[in-house]
Amino acid sequence: MTPDRSLIVVEDDAGFARTLKRSFERRGYEVVLAASIEEVRQVLEERSFGHAVVDLKLGGASGLACVELLHTHDPDMLIVVLTGFASISTAVEAIKLGACHYLAKPSNTDDIEAAFHKAEGNAEVALDTRPTSIKTLEWERIHQTLIETEFNISEAARRLGMHRRTLARKLEKRPVK
Numbered sequence: 483m484t485p486d487r488s489l490i491v492v493e494d495d496a497g498f499a500r501t502l503k504r505s506f507e508r509r510g511y512e513v514v515l516a517a518s519i520e521e522v523r524q525v526l527e528e529r530s531f532g533h534a535v536v537d538l539k540l541g542g543a544s545g546l547a548c549v550e551l552l553h554t555h556d557p558d559m560l561i562v563v564l565t566g567f568a569s570i571s572t573a574v575e576a577i578k579l580g581a582c583h584y585l586a587k588p589s590n591t592d593d594i595e596a597a598f599h600k601a602e603g604n605a606e607v608a609l610d611t612r613p614t615s616i617k618t619l620e621w622e623r624i625h626q627t628l629i630e631t632e633f634n635i636s637e638a639a640r641r642l643g644m645h646r647r648t649l650a651r652k653l654e655k656r657p658v659k
Contacts, residue, residue, distance in 0.1 A: 486532040486533075487510055487511050488511065488512045488513075488514075488530075488531045488533065489506055489511045489512070489513045489531060489533040489534065489535065490513075490525060490533075491503060491506075491515050491534075491535045492519075492536040492548050493515070493517065493536075493537045493564075494517045494518065494537060494540045495537070496517070499517070500515075502594075505590075506591060506595075509595065511533070514529075517541070519540065519543060519547055519551060522551060526551070530556050531552075531556070532558075533559065533560045533561075533598055534559055534561040535561075535562050535594055536548050536549055536563050536564070536581070537563075537564050537565070538563055538564065538565035538567075538572060538576070539565070539566070539567075542633070545563060545576075546563075549561055549563060549576055550579045550580065552580065553579060553580025553581075557580070560582045560598045561580055561581040561583075562581065562583045562584070562585060562594050562597045562598065563576040563581045563584045563585070564586075564587055564594075565584070565586060565587060566586075568586035569621075569625050569626065570622055571622060571625075571626045572625075572626075572629070582597070582598070583597035583600060623642070624638070624649070624653075635649055635650060635653070
């Protein structure tokens with residue numbers, strides 16, 4: 483199979499990974515599954531891929547490290563990052579590290595394949611005239627701080643200048659997956 487129809491799916495949710503695998507195979511892709519960055523390293527020792535789909539959160543680890551590894555291995559690989567908790571900061575980092583696109587879950591095979599074909603930027607995209615809400619900005623800041631503190635709630639609360647219980651209550655209302 484040619485590298486342009488080969489795909490590695492890096493996803494720790496086995497059910498979702500199998501669904502993506504079957505769907506992409508029906509579209510003519512040769513698909514390999516990996517559940518962790520360690521598995522990705524092992525697979526890359528044997529072969530290369532034209533495409534990659536990477537979950538942002540891999541069993542507590544960051545998918546951003548996986549994006550960096552894949553891009554370093556092959557700078558021409560088209561990498562799409564999937565996440566259940568999209569934020570501007572992680573989207574920017576994913577693109578800086580080599581991803582061509584960033585999609586929020588739920589995304590289906592059509593969305594992912596379209597993202598592979600939209601690897602180039604579009605200067606004609608409409609600018610959103612609606613400003614970002616305070617709640618969204620607050621949630622993005624909380625999420626970024628949680629990532630920086632490796633999801634240590636006490637340390638994140640200290641850095642955010644709030645009581646640990648206040649942060650815990652906010653997370654109960656909108657849990658991080």
